Amino acid sequence: MNPPDGEAGAALVPDADAALVSRSCEVSDVSFGSFLAAGDRHRIHWAAPDGLEVVGGGAAARLTADGPDRFETLRRDAETLFSVVDHEGPAATRPRVFGGLAFGADHDAAGVWEGFPAAAFTLPAVQLTRVDDGTYLTVTRYGPDADADGAEEALAAARDRLDDLPMMRARGEKPGVVDTEWLVDREEWTAQVASVIDRIRGGDLRKVVLATALRVDLAEEIDIPDTLGRLRRTYPECYRFLVQPTGGKGFFGPPPERLVRREGEVVETEALAGSMPRGDTPEADAEYARSLLESDKLQHEQRLVVDTICEQLDAFGTVGEGQQDVRKLTNIQHLQTPINAVLDGDTHVLTLVEALHPTPAVGGLPLDLALSTIRETETWDRGWYASPVGWFDAAGDGEFAVGIRSGVAGGREATLFAGNGIVGDSDPADEWDELQPKVRPIMDELEREARTE
Numbered sequence: 001m002n003p004p005d006g007e008a009g010a011a012l013v014p015d016a017d018a019a020l021v022s023r024s025c026e027v028s029d030v031s032f033g034s035f036l037a038a039g040d041r042h043r044i045h046w047a048a049p050d051g052l053e054v055v056g057g058g059a060a061a062r063l064t065a066d067g068p069d070r071f072e073t074l075r076r077d078a079e080t081l082f083s084v085v086d087h088e089g090p091a092a093t094r095p096r097v098f099g100g101l102a103f104g105a106d107h108d109a110a111g112v113w114e115g116f117p118a119a120a121f122t123l124p125a126v127q128l129t130r131v132d133d134g135t136y137l138t139v140t141r142y143g144p145d146a147d148a149d150g151a152e153e154a155l156a157a158a159r160d161r162l163d164d165l166p167m168m169r170a171r172g173e174k175p176g177v178v179d180t181e182w183l184v185d186r187e188e189w190t191a192q193v194a195s196v197i198d199r200i201r202g203g204d205l206r207k208v209v210l211a212t213a214l215r216v217d218l219a220e221e222i223d224i225p226d227t228l229g230r231l232r233r234t235y236p237e238c239y240r241f242l243v244q245p246t247g248g249k250g251f252f253g254p255p256p257e258r259l260v261r262r263e264g265e266v267v268e269t270e271a272l273a274g275s276m277p278r279g280d281t282p283e284a285d286a287e288y289a290r291s292l293l294e295s296d297k298l299q300h301e302q303r304l305v306v307d308t309i310c311e312q313l314d315a316f317g318t319v320g321e322g323q324q325d326v327r328k329l330t331n332i333q334h335l336q337t338p339i340n341a342v343l344d345g346d347t348h349v350l351t352l353v354e355a356l357h358p359t360p361a362v363g364g365l366p367l368d369l370a371l372s373t374i375r376e377t378e379t380w381d382r383g384w385y386a387s388p389v390g391w392f393d394a395a396g397d398g399e400f401a402v403g404i405r406s407g408v409a410g411g412r413e414a415t416l417f418a419g420n421g422i423v424g425d426s427d428p429a430d431e432w433d434e435l436q437p438k439v440r441p442i443m444d445e446l447e448r449e450a451r452t453e
């Protein structure tokens with residue numbers, strides 16, 4: 001499905017002499033899974049609970065950055081990329097770049113994260129967009145020679161290729177799990193949690209989110225588009241994303257948590273922290289929800305996140321805190337508080353991401369001390385786990401989820417991630433139990449047999 005990268009005259013990196021030309025047409029509803037499965041490089045998938053769904057293949061252009069200035073580099077290169085835009089099509093198909101960043105700026109693109117820079121966004125060469133009023137095919141050309149004729153020809157060719165794709169993609173079998181291994185197992189992780197609790201009780205540290213990873217050996221190769229298709233059914237209330245820069249591993253998952261969304265002057269975010277299982281009966285479920293709301297420890301965790309997000313947004317406009325509620329997902333429930341802001345000025349969504357990431361829901365407080373504790377304690381590489389994933393456009397609007405409930409997978413290997421907020425009155429054994437549901441969304445799509453425990 002994908003045209004080769006860097007087709008005649010195309011510039012993959014932003015270039016002051018280049019133009020961005022994109023053309024869209026409406027298509028009858030096609031299988032997004034088939035489209036993704038036919039691509040081999042720069043595959044992206046983005047689905048937001050409010051209905052926007054995009055799949056992309058190939059890169060018309062890419063923005064990458066690393067080091068402490070990665071946000072600055074991205075904003076500068078985005079300005080170059082979007083300086084000349086010739087787009088014809090509905091607003092939903094306007095040029096957007098999709099991707100994200102590693103958790104930390106000192107990211108090492110090695111091991112399972114090979115091919116994942118510290119920040120990478122792709123302007124898809126070919127894209128399908130599904131919104132309430134229809135499904136659209138978009139082709140984008142970027143480079144000194146990009147022009148309307150070329151884009152229109154490419155659109156016609158992409159439309160022909162789309163006709164050859166199966167309308168429905170038969171659901172494959174789950175790949176099956178041969179073996180699993182926690183990179184930091186129960187004993188070691190609870191010891192890490194105990195030492196973090198000691199640090200919190202003894203000093204200035206207030207909260208640290210400690211994570212671990214589950215390495216999974218699969219019986220068959222994973223089919224990520226198929227897995228995402230299943231997650232659409234099991235976690236319809238969540239985002240779904242895939243970032244797959246090369247033909248190698250893909251980072252994907254169904255995160256429930258919005259980092260930030262900016263549309264014009266309106267900013268929406270949330271604090272999501274504090275977890276309880278779902279109950280087997282409505283009564284048991286309501287009991288868990290009540291204990292979420294009434295737990296001093298979980299309310300403390302939640303309050304730290306709310307206050308920090310509000311303080312951080314305060315610099316950009318007028319901030320409002322919504323009513324706290326319980327967010328029920330298929331296998332877990334969380335305390336959630338919506339937070340919104342009206343911007344004073346034209347603040348790019350990347351600037352908001354830079355200010356908010358990592359929130360105390362995935363980092364901790366105070367941030368510097370929490371990050372150094374994470375670095376000293378976690379013996380494995382977070383890579384892109386718990387990082388911002390999403391999109392932004394020429395206007396600086398965009399939406400980002402927090403890359404949790406996620407995994408990085410390819411071939412017969414997957415690594416899934418899960419973390420928990422630790423505060424002074426956390427209990428290490430309880431925290432380990434609370435961690436388990438966080439790998440289940442993806443794990444349930446890998447295992448063939450229903451669990452017996």
Ligand SMILES: C=C(O[C@@H]1C=C(C(=O)O)C=C[C@H]1O)C(=O)O
Nearest residue numbers: 273274275361404418419420421
């Ligand atoms: C860190 C994760 O989740 C975060 C931590 C939570 C908690 O500590 O209760 C709840 C929701 C998320 O903000 C994860 O899923 O890996």
